Amino acid sequence: MPLPVILLDSVDRDYPCLWGLRRRAALTGISAKVAPGTIFGLLGPNGSGKSTLLRLLAGAERPTRGEIQLFGAPLDSATRGRIGYLPEDSPFPAELSAQAALELLGSLQGMGRGEIRRQGAELLERVGLSAEARTPLSRFSRGMARRFGLAQALLHSPDLLLLDEPSAGLDAPGFLVLGELLDEARALGTTVVLSSHDKDELLLNCDELLLLLDGRVAARGSSAAVLGRPGATQLEIADLDQVRLQELESWVTERGGRVVQSAPASRSLVELYRSEAPGARRP
Amino acid sequence: MNLALGRLFLRRALSPWLGVCLAAVGACLVWVEEIPRSAVLGLDPERAEQVLRGLLRGSVWTLLPLVLVLVSVSAAARDPERWRRGEGLVLGTRRAPPWRVATSVWAGRTLGLVLWTLAIAAAGELGAAGSAPCFEIGPRESLSAARPAAAGGAFSIELAGARDLPPGSRARLSWYWLGDYSSLETVHLKAWRTGSETTRTRAQSALVQHIEIDLPTGSGPLQLQVTTVGAESALAIGGLVLEYLHPAPERLGTWRLLVALAWFGATLLALAAGLGAWISAPSSVALLTVTWCAAWIEGVLEALPGLALPRMLRSVSAGHVPQAEEGAVWFVGALLISLGLALRVLALRRGLVR
Numbered sequence: 001m002p003l004p005v006i007l008l009d010s011v012d013r014d015y016p017c018l019w020g021l022r023r024r025a026a027l028t029g030i031s032a033k034v035a036p037g038t039i040f041g042l043l044g045p046n047g048s049g050k051s052t053l054l055r056l057l058a059g060a061e062r063p064t065r066g067e068i069q070l071f072g073a074p075l076d077s078a079t080r081g082r083i084g085y086l087p088e089d090s091p092f093p094a095e096l097s098a099q100a101a102l103e104l105l106g107s108l109q110g111m112g113r114g115e116i117r118r119q120g121a122e123l124l125e126r127v128g129l130s131a132e133a134r135t136p137l138s139r140f141s142r143g144m145a146r147r148f149g150l151a152q153a154l155l156h157s158p159d160l161l162l163l164d165e166p167s168a169g170l171d172a173p174g175f176l177v178l179g180e181l182l183d184e185a186r187a188l189g190t191t192v193v194l195s196s197h198d199k200d201e202l203l204l205n206c207d208e209l210l211l212l213l214d215g216r217v218a219a220r221g222s223s224a225a226v227l228g229r230p231g232a233t234q235l236e237i238a239d240l241d242q243v244r245l246q247e248l249e250s251w252v253t254e255r256g257g258r259v260v261q262s263a264p265a266s267r268s269l270v271e272l273y274r275s276e277a278p279g280a281r282r283p
Numbered sequence: 284m285n286l287a288l289g290r291l292f293l294r295r296a297l298s299p300w301l302g303v304c305l306a307a308v309g310a311c312l313v314w315v316e317e318i319p320r321s322a323v324l325g326l327d328p329e330r331a332e333q334v335l336r337g338l339l340r341g342s343v344w345t346l347l348p349l350v351l352v353l354v355s356v357s358a359a360a361r362d363p364e365r366w367r368r369g370e371g372l373v374l375g376t377r378r379a380p381p382w383r384v385a386t387s388v389w390a391g392r393t394l395g396l397v398l399w400t401l402a403i404a405a406a407g408e409l410g411a412a413g414s415a416p417c418f419e420i421g422p423r424e425s426l427s428a429a430r431p432a433a434a435g436g437a438f439s440i441e442l443a444g445a446r447d448l449p450p451g452s453r454a455r456l457s458w459y460w461l462g463d464y465s466s467l468e469t470v471h472l473k474a475w476r477t478g479s480e481t482t483r484t485r486a487q488s489a490l491v492q493h494i495e496i497d498l499p500t501g502s503g504p505l506q507l508q509v510t511t512v513g514a515e516s517a518l519a520i521g522g523l524v525l526e527y528l529h530p531a532p533e534r535l536g537t538w539r540l541l542v543a544l545a546w547f548g549a550t551l552l553a554l555a556a557g558l559g560a561w562i563s564a565p566s567s568v569a570l571l572t573v574t575w576c577a578a579w580i581e582g583v584l585e586a587l588p589g590l591a592l593p594r595m596l597r598s599v600s601a602g603h604v605p606q607a608e609e610g611a612v613w614f615v616g617a618l619l620i621s622l623g624l625a626l627r628v629l630a631l632r633r634g635l636v637r
Contacts (some may be wrong), residue, residue: 058376061634081378091369093291106386108377152373180309 003072005160005191006034006057011066013052013215026052027215034193034208039186041206041223042195049215050195051088054164057193058085074227084121084158088165094138098129098148101137102155109156116155123151127177142169150181150257159186163194172272179205193194204228236265285383287317289391292362296395301354305399308350309406312342328540333417333533333602340537343407343598348400348544352539353397353568359552360567362388363630366550368527371631381631385624389553394590404541408534419531419604426523437510439619441477442457442525450500456507457493461521464489472496477503489513528603536604540595543608544610547589550616550623551575586611588619 011030014023027049033042041049056059056068070079074094092101099120106116124130127147132140146169153161166178182205185192196203203209209226211219219226237245249259267275272275366375373573426440456472467489477483479501489496489511498505509520551571558567578584579593591612595605 019614056374060372060376077378077380080376083376085372085376087369087372089369093370093374096291104291105373105377106286107285108374108379109379212516 002031002036004140005036005038006032006040006193007067007069008032009067009069011053011056011063011068013056013061014047014064014135019231022051025215027056027063029213030217032217032220034191036191037186037189038191038208039182039206040191040193041203041209042193042212043203043209043226044212046196046197048197048212050194050197050212052165052215053212054085054162054193054195055087057160058087058162060087077116081156083162084153084156084160085162086146086149086153086166090142090149090169091147092137092148092152095136097134097136098124098140098151099133100147102152102274103212104177105152106155111156119155119157120151123154124148126181127151128173143171146170147174147177150178154181154185159190161190162196163192164227165196166194167196172231232260238265284390285379285387288379288387289394292376292388292391293395294354294394298358298397299353301399304354305347305403308346309343312346318437328612331343335613336533337536337600337602340407341596343403344477344537344540344544344599345596347403347406350422351396351399351403352544352548355392355399355548356551356555356571357568359389359392359565360564362392362556363560363627364564375631381628382624385556385629389549389556389620389624389627392552393545394547394555396552397545400541400544400548404537408537415575417531417533417536419535420455420598420606421452421527421529422606422628424525424527426525428636437508440507440509440523440525442507447502448498448500449529451530452498453495453496454498454503454505454507455526455528456509457522457524457526458520458612459492459522460489462517464518467511469512470494471510471512473508473510474498475506476501477506479503479563498527506531523581531604533602536595536599539605539607540592540599543589543592543595546608546613546616547592550588550619553620553627555623557623557630558632560627586615588612588616 008030011027012025013027014025016022017024030049030053042053044050052061056063059080068075071082073079093104096104102120102124103113103116106120107113111119121130121133125135127167129144129147129151132144137145137148146166148165150166153163167175170178182192182194194206196205200254204223204227206223209221209223210217210220211226237248240248245262247264252259309562375381424442454474460467469483469486470489471486472494473482473484474496476499479499481499481501483497483499485494485496496507507525511518554571555567558570562570575587575589578587578590584590588608591605591608598605
């Protein structure tokens with residue numbers, strides 16, 4: 001069995017409150033193993049501890065109790081060099097241009113100047129920001145800042161990618177770029193941990209999901225096991241008129257089944273933008 | 284050190300708003316503190332010009348560095364807070380070790396402060412518009428206990444250590460009176476060297492309580508004789524201090540101030556960032572302000588960087604070149620900078636939460 005990329009052993013994280021008189025638990029007893037090349041999703045409502053767990057994995061904070069091992073060793077300077085991290089609020093130095101910020105972040109990862117320039121230009125192109133390379137980050141919209149965040153997280157070709165709410169604020173083309181980058185990471189064998197408070201499409205593509213509620217693991221398994229409704233199946237039917245559909249519903253009912261929802265299917269925004277883009281073929 | 288991170292904090296230290304603020308304070312200084320030439324009475328024109336230049340340098344070096352240091356130290360103390368609020372998530376989760384992050388941030392901020400200090404020095408020199416040979420304040424010598432100084436009385440001091448002074452050197456004798464000195468008129472000072480016939484004399488009003496005299500050249504021990512003139516009264520002279528003044532270019536004073544201020548700023552910036560990582564930014568600025576103000580007022584902890592600045596400013600304002608800071612100041616400054624950086628590194632190692 002390959003060495004897990006992430007090993008969490010009974011990890012707790014508390015924060016002091018009331019001037020240090022009390023402590024508030026953000027994470028309690030988190031244990032998990034993540035195998036290399038896995039796309040691992042963290043799911044949970046706001047305040048459930050997803051961002052805290054990602055901060056612990058990125059080494060921005062230390063666990064109060066328990067142990068975290070990445071690549072079979074405690075988090076140290078060398079391990080940090082193998083992690084790409086996109087934090088939740090894109091807190092990048094706002095006065096720097098995208099290019100200068102990449103130079104700064106790359107140099108903190110120990111990359112050479114030429115390598116940063118080459119990789120940076122390529123990644124800015126990939127995320128659709130090459131025209132804005134010299135624009136200060138303070139002038140970026142939220143979606144642009146998220147795209148920049150993706151570029152900086154991938155700059156040093158990390159082995160482990162930590163993405164905190166990566167789709168938040170992204171428009172449909174940005175979402176498309178994110179999907180492509182994740183596909184590419186999967187193909188390269190990069191381990192990805194991403195979080196979302198929403199059941200978005202990204203989580204459906206995860207190999208494994210961890211549901212956090214009040215800082216504790218509530219469920220864990222494949223996306224079908226965690227998000228699936230037991231005994232229910234979702235069908236998408238095309239090219240059938242209304243009369244035939246009613247016949248189908250009757251047929252299901254006669255055999256003891258129940259049609260829970262029947263409504264015209266809508267296109268996702270990604271599909272809509274793709275189909276409406278100039279030069280695109282109409283379905 | 285990480286150059287890119289240092290550049291980021293240099294850029295922050297060179298905030299245009301701070302430039303506008305300093306320029307505004309400088310403009311107010313020129314307007315409020317303009318000293319008419321007629322204000323310098325009783326001096327020959329060349330010395331009067333020198334004193335006027337010194338006064339202008341003194342005022343530029345008093346207010347502008349105060350604003351600069353306060354603003355820079357407040358900004359440095361807020362850096363850890365900004366780090367905790369999110370910047371640390373992108374800058375502090377990289378491969379660079381905490382000590383490299385801490386030193387780069389400090390170096391960037393310190394270089395910014397040094398550049399502002401250079402700008403202030405340039406402004407001061409442009410305003411003073413001139414330089415001439417003047418005197419550098421050399422070593423101080425305390426001349427022991429009180430001596431009787433009734434009118435008409437005289438006492439002599441032999442200074443065996445003053446053998447190898449550069450030509451053109453002066454001595455400045457200062458003291459305070461013990462008793463009622465209102466009846467005294469003048470103090471006369473005579474200087475000569477044992478085995479030499481050359482003597483120098485100087486008279487000064489008794490109210491001034493210091494007197495300067497050109498020292499005769501030669502290799503013999505230096506002899507000073509102090510004579511008081513006036514009506515009879517019981518009086519003693521105490522706190523006698525002798526300072527040697529050596530010829531030096533006038534602009535050397537500006538450089539000495541610049542170096543002292545830069546070292547003072549570098550120390551405070553490291554301490555502010557270190558303390559700001561553990562307590563709030565306003566608390567750390569207040570703690571540093573109270574510590575330095577107390578040391579200035581009480582005249583204790585003389586090896587603290589910046590403690591000599593008021594004395595240096597007084598010398599510059601008088602048209603003299605102040606003495607360079609002692610080695611102990613550099614040593615204590617280096618210790619305090621290490622302490623500040625160590626506090627910051629420790630906080631970075633512990634993570635984002637205080």
